[in-house]
Amino acid sequence: PVMKDGAPIPWMNYPLISFLNEKLNINMHVFEYGSGQSTLYFAHKVESVTSVEYDKEWYDKLLSDAPENVKLLCVKTDIDGKYCRSIHGSEHQYDVVIVDGKDRVNCMREGFLKLNDSGVLILDDSNRSDYEPGFTLAAELGFRSLHFEGLKPTDFITEKATIFYRNNNCFNI
Secondary structure, eight states: OBOTTSOBOOSSOHHHHHHHHHHOOTTOEEEEESOSHHHHHHHTTSSEEEEEESOHHHHHHHHHHOOTTEEEEEOOOOSSSHHHHGGGGSSOOEEEEEEOSSSHHHHHHHHHHTEEEEEEEEEETTTOGGGHHHHHHHHHTTOEEEEEEEOOTTOSSOEEEEEEEOTTOTTOO
């Protein structure tokens, strides 16, 4: 799936995509757990994207398509190990952290640590009960949540995504 102008579209629900189209800007830095169409989408909208991928074949395919403002990392999937901590590989603080890969609750924990003061974290497929500990952690850290529900470009069922944010955030919510 692509936008009507041929631009990449993330495999996130349409209401979230519409919201991101309005809120992302060229001065933002994004870290993404799980790469793909969303990596290419963000690369057209923000200054830089760092994305970690666990699937070597998918990583190799994306590497050939990635523009210069994308840094791709290939880290084997594990639980509470190198994959979730790959976000600490640079001194960068991020405006937006996307959690759409493996080991999501641990990725949320590490992602919250690397957000700048106005940063937001987006959890895709947030309707899954496995992620409840991440919601609890977000609340303990003072984050509020905003949910988006709708169809995705790649599915026929309603999916939910959640943005976690604090006051004075980069999305002005």
